[in-house]
Amino acid sequence: MAELHADARLVREPFTDVAHQRAAVSLGMWVFIAQEVLFFGVLFVWYGLFRAQHPDVVAAGGRALDVPLATVMTVTLLVSSFTMVLAVRSAMLGARRGLAGWLAATGLLAVAFLAMKAWEYHHHIAAGEVPVVDLHAASSVVEAGRAQFFGLYFVMTGFHALHVVGGVLVIAWRALAAARGRELPRWTAIMGLGLYWHLVDVVWLFVFPALYLAGHA
Amino acid sequence: MNTTARTPSGAHRFWGTLRAWLTTKDHKKIAVLYLLTITLFFVIGGVIATIMRIELAGPGEDVVSAEAYNRLFSLHGVIMVWFFLIPAVPTVLGNYLIPLMIGAPDLAFPRLNLASWYVFVAGGALTLVAMVTGGVDTGWTFYTPYSSTFSQSHVVLTVCGIFLAGVSSIFTGLNFIVTIHKLRAPGLTWFRLPLFVWTHYATSIILVLATPVLGMTLLLVLIEHAVGIGIFDPAYGGDPLLFQHFFWFYSHPAVYVMILPGMGVVSEVICCFSRRRIFGYRFIAWATLAIAVFGFLVWGHHMFVSGQSYLASLVFSVLSYLVAVPSAIKVFNWLATLYGGAIRLDTPMLYVLGFIGLFTVGGVTGVVLATLAVDVHLHDTYFVVAHFHTIMVGGMVMAYLAGLHFWWPKMTGRRYDERLGRLGAVLVFVGFLLTFLPQFILGYQGLPRRVATYDERFHLLQVMSSAGASVLALGYLVPAVALVKSLFGKAEPAGRNPWGATGLEWQTTSPPPAENFLAQPVVTGDAYDYPNAPAPVAARGGAHG
Amino acid sequence: MSARDERREDGGRALEPPSVVTSLVVLAALLALTLATVALAYVDLGTVGHVVVGLAIAGAKAGLVMGFFMHLGHEGRLPRLFAGFGFTWLAFLVLFVVIDVVTR
Incomplete structure (x- = not known):
C-alpha cells in the first residue's frame, strides 16, 4: 500500500494533525451536503406534486426530451466522478502530476457535460419549448401544459448546471495550482472538493429519470 | 506589517487597523464586526417601528399613506427577522464565546467565518438599497402570488438580500456544528458542556436544515417574478399553498433559531446570579434538541385559514401543543434553579427575570393560537402581533441584552455603569409591557394587523401602545449609553472573572489573547460548579445585595 | 465518556487512499444501472411502476456514489x-x- 501524504505542513489552524483535519473537513462537507439535499429537495417536491396532479403533462413533456443525449450526459458525469476519485487518491499519495492530470480530466468531462446541456437548451428554445406561460397567447391546454413542464425542466436542470459551473471553476483553479505550484495543496481540501463534485453527480442521478425517462413506455 | 515598523502617521495607522479588522480570522474580532453590523440593522428596524407607532397613534392616515405603511411594516419585518433576530445571538455572542467555552483556539473554519460576515453584509447592503429606492410591500412573508406576480415594489432585490443572509446563516451553522464536535478541550464531554453551547448546537442544526428551503423558495419566487414560470401563481398553473408550506417549513423553525440561543444565555446567567447549579441539566439539554426537532413538524399552524386540508390542520395543531412541553420543561427548571439560591439582581439577571415572565406569556399565547378554532378568530389580528413580539422582543431581545451585559466585561475588559444598566433593564421591561399588552386586547377585539387605519374605538389602546413604544425606545438607548460609556475614559477594569462565574471563558484574561488560552485547558467537572466558584467582585458603580 | 476520540473519529480506513480496483467496479455498476434504467423506461410498467423503478435505481446509484466515491462507508x-x-x-x-x- 502506498504511503499517505501526512506532512505536518498540510495541517491548518486550529487542527492538531491530518486525521483531525480530515475528520473536521469531512463532517463540514456532509453538513453542507445535508443542506444541499434540502435545497434541491424543494424542487423535487414541486416536481412530485406537479407530476401527481398532471401525470399526462409530465409524460408528454418527457417524450419531447432527448433521451440518448441525456444518457451520454449521465455517463459523462459518472466517469467524471471516477476521475475525481483518482484525483483525490493522487492528492493523498502526494502525486502532484497525477493530481493535476486527473483534475484536468474531471474538469474537461464537466465542460463536455455543460456543452451538451447548452446544445440541448438551444435546441428546445429554438423549437419554442420555453417555460414562459403566455395565457393570452396559449392556444390550448396542451400548449400551456408543455410550458409548465419546460418550467420544471429549465429550473431543475438550470440549478444543477449552476452547481456544475461552480464545480468547474474550483476544479480548474485547483488543477492549475497543482500543475504550477511547488507545494502540494492540502489533500483534505481536494477531498472536500471531491465530495462536492460527487454530490452534483448524485443530484443528476435523480434529475435524469425524473425528467427524461417520464412517459416513454 | 510594514506600516507598524516605520513610525506611522495617524491616517496610515487608521487604514492599517481597518485592514487588520476587515481581514481578521479571529472569531472574537469577527464577533465584534457582527455586533456593529447587527446594531446598525436594529437601529434601522427600530426607526421604522417608531414611524409606524407614530402613524398608529391616530386612527386615519395621519403621518404616512397606507401605501407607505405597507412598505414600512414589510421592511421592519425583513430587517428585524433576517438581519437582527436570527443572526444576533449566534453571530455575536455565539461567535465570541463558543471557542472560549469549549477551550478551543478558534472556530473550525476561521476563513468561512469571515466569509459569512461578508456575505451577510452584502445581503444587508442589497436590502438597504432596495429600502432606499422604494422598499418592498409584500410583508416579510412574501406570500404568492402577490409577491411573484402583482407587487410593483423591489421584490427581486430584497429577495436576493435575504438569500445572501441565509447563505451566511448556513456558513455559521456549519462552522458551529463542526467546532462543537471536533474542537472540545480534553475532558469536555457533551454533558459537561455549558447549556449555551447546547442551544447553539441545536440552533445550528435548524439553520443548516431549514435555511436551504427558504433559499430555494425565494429563488423560485424570484424566477416566477422575473420570468413568469408558473410555480406558485394559480393563474399560471402553480400552487400558492405550496409556497406557504415551503416558507413556513423554514420560518417556523426560524422562530426557534431566534429563541434557543437566548435560552442558552438565560441558563448561564441564571446559575451565575443565583449561585446554584442548573436544575435538571440533562432535561434542559434534551429539551433543547427536542425543540429543534419538533419545531420542524408544526409549520402548518400558520396556515389554518389558508385552505390547507382539515386533517393537515388537525395534525399540525396537535403537534404544536407538543412543542410547548420541552419549552415548559425549561421554564420549570429555571425556576427550580432560582429556588433557594443566593439571588443577586445585577443587570443581566434583571433582563433574564424579565425574559422568563415574558417568554411564558408569549409561549402560552402561542398555545392559544395553535388551537384551530380560536385561530380562525385571532388569525392576522394584533393578537398574533403581540404574541410573537412577546417571544421576539420580550424573549430574544432581552436575552440578547442580558448576554451582552453579562459578557461585556469579558469582551472589552471593562465594567459598565451598573446603575445605568439596571435602569435600562427596568425601562425595557416596563416599555415592553405598555407597548404589547394593549395589542393582545386589540387583537382579541378583532383589529387586523398590517393596516394603517383603524376604527375610532381602538384609539385609546393604540395610543397606550405608542406611548409604551416611546418608553421602550428610551429603554434601548440607556444600555447603549452604559455600554459605550464604559469604553471611554477611566472605566473600571473587569479582571478575569468579575461575576464569579464558572466556565472556561472566565479563566482567561479579559479580553482574551488572540489564541484564547495560553495553555490548553483541561476540564474535569461539570459546567456549573457554583458551590466552589470564586466570589463575585463588586462593581464600583453599584452596591451588591 | 469512553476513550473514543471524537476529534479524529472515522470508520477505520478513511486515511487510506481510495482503491482503484474498487472504484472501477463501482463505476461499472453505475454504468450498468444507467443502461438498465433507460431500458426499463421503454417497458410498460404503468406510471406508478415507472416511478418506483426509476426512484429505486436512482437511489441505488446514489447509494453507490455516496458509499464508495464519497467514502461514507469509511466514515464514522x-x-x-x-x-x-x-x-x-x-x-x-x-x-x-x-x-x-x-x-x-
Whole structure:
C-alpha cells in the first residue's frame, strides 16, 4: 500500500494533525451536503406534486426530451466522478502530476457535460419549448401544459448546471495550482472538493429519470 | 506589517487597523464586526417601528399613506427577522464565546467565518438599497402570488438580500456544528458542556436544515417574478399553498433559531446570579434538541385559514401543543434553579427575570393560537402581533441584552455603569409591557394587523401602545449609553472573572489573547460548579445585595 | 465518556487512499444501472411502476456514489448522521405536504 501524504505542513489552524483535519473537513462537507439535499429537495417536491396532479403533462413533456443525449450526459458525469476519485487518491499519495492530470480530466468531462446541456437548451428554445406561460397567447391546454413542464425542466436542470459551473471553476483553479505550484495543496481540501463534485453527480442521478425517462413506455 | 515598523502617521495607522479588522480570522474580532453590523440593522428596524407607532397613534392616515405603511411594516419585518433576530445571538455572542467555552483556539473554519460576515453584509447592503429606492410591500412573508406576480415594489432585490443572509446563516451553522464536535478541550464531554453551547448546537442544526428551503423558495419566487414560470401563481398553473408550506417549513423553525440561543444565555446567567447549579441539566439539554426537532413538524399552524386540508390542520395543531412541553420543561427548571439560591439582581439577571415572565406569556399565547378554532378568530389580528413580539422582543431581545451585559466585561475588559444598566433593564421591561399588552386586547377585539387605519374605538389602546413604544425606545438607548460609556475614559477594569462565574471563558484574561488560552485547558467537572466558584467582585458603580 | 476520540473519529480506513480496483467496479455498476434504467423506461410498467423503478435505481446509484466515491462507508458516525439528517428532513417536508394535498 502506498504511503499517505501526512506532512505536518498540510495541517491548518486550529487542527492538531491530518486525521483531525480530515475528520473536521469531512463532517463540514456532509453538513453542507445535508443542506444541499434540502435545497434541491424543494424542487423535487414541486416536481412530485406537479407530476401527481398532471401525470399526462409530465409524460408528454418527457417524450419531447432527448433521451440518448441525456444518457451520454449521465455517463459523462459518472466517469467524471471516477476521475475525481483518482484525483483525490493522487492528492493523498502526494502525486502532484497525477493530481493535476486527473483534475484536468474531471474538469474537461464537466465542460463536455455543460456543452451538451447548452446544445440541448438551444435546441428546445429554438423549437419554442420555453417555460414562459403566455395565457393570452396559449392556444390550448396542451400548449400551456408543455410550458409548465419546460418550467420544471429549465429550473431543475438550470440549478444543477449552476452547481456544475461552480464545480468547474474550483476544479480548474485547483488543477492549475497543482500543475504550477511547488507545494502540494492540502489533500483534505481536494477531498472536500471531491465530495462536492460527487454530490452534483448524485443530484443528476435523480434529475435524469425524473425528467427524461417520464412517459416513454 | 510594514506600516507598524516605520513610525506611522495617524491616517496610515487608521487604514492599517481597518485592514487588520476587515481581514481578521479571529472569531472574537469577527464577533465584534457582527455586533456593529447587527446594531446598525436594529437601529434601522427600530426607526421604522417608531414611524409606524407614530402613524398608529391616530386612527386615519395621519403621518404616512397606507401605501407607505405597507412598505414600512414589510421592511421592519425583513430587517428585524433576517438581519437582527436570527443572526444576533449566534453571530455575536455565539461567535465570541463558543471557542472560549469549549477551550478551543478558534472556530473550525476561521476563513468561512469571515466569509459569512461578508456575505451577510452584502445581503444587508442589497436590502438597504432596495429600502432606499422604494422598499418592498409584500410583508416579510412574501406570500404568492402577490409577491411573484402583482407587487410593483423591489421584490427581486430584497429577495436576493435575504438569500445572501441565509447563505451566511448556513456558513455559521456549519462552522458551529463542526467546532462543537471536533474542537472540545480534553475532558469536555457533551454533558459537561455549558447549556449555551447546547442551544447553539441545536440552533445550528435548524439553520443548516431549514435555511436551504427558504433559499430555494425565494429563488423560485424570484424566477416566477422575473420570468413568469408558473410555480406558485394559480393563474399560471402553480400552487400558492405550496409556497406557504415551503416558507413556513423554514420560518417556523426560524422562530426557534431566534429563541434557543437566548435560552442558552438565560441558563448561564441564571446559575451565575443565583449561585446554584442548573436544575435538571440533562432535561434542559434534551429539551433543547427536542425543540429543534419538533419545531420542524408544526409549520402548518400558520396556515389554518389558508385552505390547507382539515386533517393537515388537525395534525399540525396537535403537534404544536407538543412543542410547548420541552419549552415548559425549561421554564420549570429555571425556576427550580432560582429556588433557594443566593439571588443577586445585577443587570443581566434583571433582563433574564424579565425574559422568563415574558417568554411564558408569549409561549402560552402561542398555545392559544395553535388551537384551530380560536385561530380562525385571532388569525392576522394584533393578537398574533403581540404574541410573537412577546417571544421576539420580550424573549430574544432581552436575552440578547442580558448576554451582552453579562459578557461585556469579558469582551472589552471593562465594567459598565451598573446603575445605568439596571435602569435600562427596568425601562425595557416596563416599555415592553405598555407597548404589547394593549395589542393582545386589540387583537382579541378583532383589529387586523398590517393596516394603517383603524376604527375610532381602538384609539385609546393604540395610543397606550405608542406611548409604551416611546418608553421602550428610551429603554434601548440607556444600555447603549452604559455600554459605550464604559469604553471611554477611566472605566473600571473587569479582571478575569468579575461575576464569579464558572466556565472556561472566565479563566482567561479579559479580553482574551488572540489564541484564547495560553495553555490548553483541561476540564474535569461539570459546567456549573457554583458551590466552589470564586466570589463575585463588586462593581464600583453599584452596591451588591 | 469512553476513550473514543471524537476529534479524529472515522470508520477505520478513511486515511487510506481510495482503491482503484474498487472504484472501477463501482463505476461499472453505475454504468450498468444507467443502461438498465433507460431500458426499463421503454417497458410498460404503468406510471406508478415507472416511478418506483426509476426512484429505486436512482437511489441505488446514489447509494453507490455516496458509499464508495464519497467514502461514507469509511466514515464514522457523524458524517453518516448528517447525511441521514438531510434525507430525513426532506422526508418531513414531503410527508406533511402530502398529508395536506391528498386530503385537501
